[in-house]
Amino acid sequence: MEQNYPIRDKIEYIIAFVNEFGRRFGLTDSQAYRYLKTYDAISAIDQYYGALHTQDFRGNVEDVATYCRRMGGRLI
Numbered sequence: 001m002e003q004n005y006p007i008r009d010k011i012e013y014i015i016a017f018v019n020e021f022g023r024r025f026g027l028t029d030s031q032a033y034r035y036l037k038t039y040d041a042i043s044a045i046d047q048y049y050g051a052l053h054t055q056d057f058r059g060n061v062e063d064v065a066t067y068c069r070r071m072g073g074r075l076i
Contacts, residue, residue: 003050010049017045017061024061025075035075039068 022032036042041064045052052060065075 005049005053009053010046013049013053014042014045017057017064020057021061021064024058025065035068035073036064039071039073041068041071 018032018036019029021027021036022029025032027035033042036045044067045064065073068075
């Protein structure tokens with residue numbers, strides 16, 4: 001069963017995630033957002049927010065980077 005989370009919490013998490021992803025890979029926030037959007041990671045983060053927000057943030061960044069690589073992304 002899907003739980004409804006406050007949209008504000010999800011948005012704040014996604015913004016922080018984009019920022020941390022950009023920091024990890026040397027991208028601006030805009031570049032990080034476009035990269036994550038291109039490889040459907042923003043949708044995945046939104047869909048799996050319930051699990052992601054309870055896990056280690058840095059580990060999630062690495063997991064989403066792996067997801068993006070599987071979807072065709074080229075960041076190392």
